[in-house]
Amino acid sequence: MPDFAFASCLPGIESAVKLDVASRRPELKFAYSRPGLLTFKSPRALLPEDPPGSVFARVWGRSVGAASDPAAAAIQLGHVGATRVHVFARDPDAAIDLTPWLSLGPGGPALDGEVVADVIVSPEGPAWLGVHRxxxxxxxHPGGGFPVDVPEDAPSRAYAKIEEAIAWARLPVAEGQRALEIGAAPGGAVLALARRGVAVWGVDTGELAPNVLALPNVTHIAKKVGALRWEEMPGKIDWLLLDVNLAPQVALHEVARLMPRLRDSLRGAVFTLKMNDWAFVAELPRLVERIREMGFRDVRLRHLPSNRREVCAVALM
Ligand SMILES: C[S@@+](CC[C@H](N)C(=O)[O-])C[C@H]1O[C@@H](n2cnc3c(N)ncnc32)[C@H](O)[C@@H]1O
Incomplete structure (x- = not known):
């Protein structure tokens, strides 16, 4: 029986979702899109646990259909077996009152295995309903978020990016560990890790913000990664971060050169892969392969809430 999948995404990157789904799940045919929401027709019935068809999807699940008001939504969601209802705006930047929809069921973070009804609200037109496990x-969290309290003294949004990556991948980042970040200035991610008690070395020709540089567990290596010599790197690094504004293949080539020095102690890496154009989407499988060739056993991609034209890759040893 035909069915529909839905994907929510950052408004403006619908093309990336379409291209990604076309290559990962060719049986799904694009059906409909609005800024921040797409649907795809499936030749077969879909389950709530249908695996995400795109790394650019914030939420992915089975599409239930449109509902003009909360009463209609309650009837349509009556059959899906959800124990949790996530209400969120189709465009997170749009001013929209979600209150009328919140009475549909308990919100809050979903537990592993729970079936969640998704209610995607837009200022114009009906809400879109879906379900995922x-x-x-x-x-x-509703809408695929990873809420982060970014402190006022954080010098960049990379503070949120690394916290979102840690939350998404449940990375066991702990006090007393060590991290090396390539492309560290002005220091948002360095600050986040240092606040967690991690000793951080930041490689960048740019300056770290004074409040970050002043921290006792932060060291700035003022070099381009290509000029970094092995003996300048600290021994026993637990976490490697890469966030340079270079083409991903170029950036990963630089990382590969450092891997023999890092491999023995490394637990994992967080790579921010910059996306210049939509052709980047077709390159993703090759980039994942390139990361695996460096010795990482598990590589996952996700467009995190703070990502714009870039994708996060978490790689575990
Ligand atoms: C998006 S910013 C990094 C933000 C940073 N991760 C933070 O937490 O604030 C990109 C950085 O890459 C650095 N960069 C570009 N090419 C580089 C290279 N070859 N080696 C080291 N850093 C480089 C730039 O100087 C810039 O500071």
Whole structure:
């Protein structure tokens, strides 16, 4: 029986979702899109645990259909077996009152295995309804969010990016560990890790913000990664971060050169892969392969809430 899948995404990157789904799930045919929401027709019935068809999807699940008001939504969602209802705006930047929809059921973070009804609200037109099952490597929060309290003294949004990556991948980042970040200035991610008690070395010709540089567990290596010599790197690094504004293949080539020095102690890496154009989407499988060739056993991609034209890759040893 035909069915429909839905994907929510950052408004403006619908093309990336379409291209990604076309290559990963060719049986799904694009059906409909609005800014921040797409649907795809499936030749077969879909389950709530249908695996995400795109790394650019914030939420992915089985589409239930449109509902003009909360009463209609309650009837349509009556059959889906959800124990949790996630109400969120189709465009997170749009001013929209979600209150009328919140009475549809308990909100809050989903537990592993829970079936979640998604109610995607837009300022114009009906709400879109869907259902997904929460599992590791999905967000437990409405709309695929990973809420982060970014402190006022954070010098960049990379503070949120690294915290979102840690939450998404449940990375065991702990006090006393060590991290090396390539492309560290002005220091948002360095600050986040240092606040967690991690000793951080930041490689960048740019300056770290004074409040970050002043931290006792932060060291700035003022070099381009290509000029970094092995003996300048600290021994026993637990976490490697890469966030340079270079083409991903070029950036990963630089990382590969450092891997023999890092491999023995490394637990994992967080790579921010910059996306210059939509052709980047077709390159993703090759980039994942390139990361695996460096010795990482598990590589996952996700367009995190703070990502714009870039994708996060978490790689575990
Ligand atoms: C998006 S910013 C990094 C933000 C940073 N991760 C933070 O937490 O604030 C990109 C950085 O890459 C650096 N970069 C570009 N090419 C580089 C290279 N070859 N080696 C080291 N850093 C480089 C730039 O100087 C810039 O500071």
């Amino acid at each position: 929460h599992e590791p490597w999905r967000s437990p």
